[in-house]
Amino acid sequence: MQALRDKARRADENDPLASYRNQFLFPETEGTECAYFTGNSLGLQPVTAKQSLLDELEDWGKYGVEGHFRARNPWVSYHELLMAPAAEIVGAREKEVVHMNGLTANIHFLMVSFYRPAGKRFKILCEEKAFPSDQYALASQVKFHGYDPADAIIEIGPREGEHCLREEDIESKIAEHADEIALVFIGGVNYYTGQWFDMERITRAGKAAGAVVGWDLAHAAGNVPLKLHDWDVDFAAWCTYKYLNSGPGSVSGIFVHEKHARNFDLPRFAGWWGHDKEARFLMEPGFRPLEGAEGWQLSNAPVFSMAPHLASLRIFAEAGMEALRKKSLALTAFLQEVTEAAARETGADLEIITPEAPDRRGCQLSIFAHGHGKELFNHLTDHGVFTDWREPNVIRAAPVPLYNSFSDVLRFGTVLRGGLEKETVERAEGSR
Numbered sequence: 001m002q003a004l005r006d007k008a009r010r011a012d013e014n015d016p017l018a019s020y021r022n023q024f025l026f027p028e029t030e031g032t033e034c035a036y037f038t039g040n041s042l043g044l045q046p047v048t049a050k051q052s053l054l055d056e057l058e059d060w061g062k063y064g065v066e067g068h069f070r071a072r073n074p075w076v077s078y079h080e081l082l083m084a085p086a087a088e089i090v091g092a093r094e095k096e097v098v099h100m101n102g103l104t105a106n107i108h109f110l111m112v113s114f115y116r117p118a119g120k121r122f123k124i125l126c127e128e129k130a131f132p133s134d135q136y137a138l139a140s141q142v143k144f145h146g147y148d149p150a151d152a153i154i155e156i157g158p159r160e161g162e163h164c165l166r167e168e169d170i171e172s173k174i175a176e177h178a179d180e181i182a183l184v185f186i187g188g189v190n191y192y193t194g195q196w197f198d199m200e201r202i203t204r205a206g207k208a209a210g211a212v213v214g215w216d217l218a219h220a221a222g223n224v225p226l227k228l229h230d231w232d233v234d235f236a237a238w239c240t241y242k243y244l245n246s247g248p249g250s251v252s253g254i255f256v257h258e259k260h261a262r263n264f265d266l267p268r269f270a271g272w273w274g275h276d277k278e279a280r281f282l283m284e285p286g287f288r289p290l291e292g293a294e295g296w297q298l299s300n301a302p303v304f305s306m307a308p309h310l311a312s313l314r315i316f317a318e319a320g321m322e323a324l325r326k327k328s329l330a331l332t333a334f335l336q337e338v339t340e341a342a343a344r345e346t347g348a349d350l351e352i353i354t355p356e357a358p359d360r361r362g363c364q365l366s367i368f369a370h371g372h373g374k375e376l377f378n379h380l381t382d383h384g385v386f387t388d389w390r391e392p393n394v395i396r397a398a399p400v401p402l403y404n405s406f407s408d409v410l411r412f413g414t415v416l417r418g419g420l421e422k423e424t425v426e427r428a429e430g431s432r
């Protein structure tokens, strides 16, 4: 225990990103700052988010409608401020990224363009137990095109006795259905297991089969290094309120590969914000889409949700994904170490179902607590350690390199061990 304590202290002392913690607001339980491991669900508020939002409220008050052109950050082009820093995070060219709507809405809008079933090729390949919203989106899209989800959706699951998918199994499934798959659509990092797929390899396999390949990056954007452009991904979408710390329900980001930038023949559900900027206010009939991702926009920009996102993107730009990833690898390895130590010392059966290989996971670990119920999770919460619980008995914990410290992780381990010990004692007393 002392060894872990020393290790945490040394790691925090030598952490070049340690000061970023002060740029975020931490919830408290009974006057004590919590150890926050739920940045995979809702990222913490950057201190600068408030001013960023207040600036826009102030300019609205000061200029009214003229704020579209006279605000410090004119609203007519506000979305453009987000393009370059977000492109940096997902490995894209600036023109390949834009922000609009919510994530699930964007999956639908992008599928209008990129799920184009025809003849024998009408199926979608996705992962088993995808995030429910994605399952509903995919099923409703295939129904919209007149197919039965039972035929049109191919789900790929783990092998018997395993929790994660194997890339070679995904490849062979794609090959097996090569002439039937219209779209491969998977979550880049699985929300439940924390598995980060080899996106480049799966994208290559999908394209080789003649399919379009899209990714849901809700758990990947801001968490793992991405190279969407180089990997030749067709399209992707993500939310900005998880690892990107932009507040509840904040605006979603999309990626459309440059090679589709001028493909104006793709079907799309259009709106005026996707229309040629020069001619937008002429209000003439006839939709002329903008080049690149911007051409998929519908409505004018939701500035009040973009303002906190802009504040957050500035922090990412300063810290840099490379440095964040480096710390993330060390933090998550330490989380694994303290979890395994707690299990060993108490004789508990804790199974980490997230892949062991660092390049196959982001910061989240999903811990299957065999023989334990929700009391263990409640014990963590009651002691100010925020994690989340997924049925049947999985605790998900995500140490975020921007604001979590090695001491936070140590605290997780200490409280976890306390919870396991308590249950062992209670059980022993119960069986007496």
Ligand SMILES: *Cc1c(COP(=O)(O)O)cnc(C)c1O
Residues within 6 Å of the ligand: 102, 103, 104, 105, 131, 133, 134, 187, 191, 216, 218, 219, 239
């Ligand atoms: C968080 C998450 C969502 C949430 O969708 P919203 O439209 O933002 O409510 C969808 N899909 C995945 C994979 C997620 O992790």
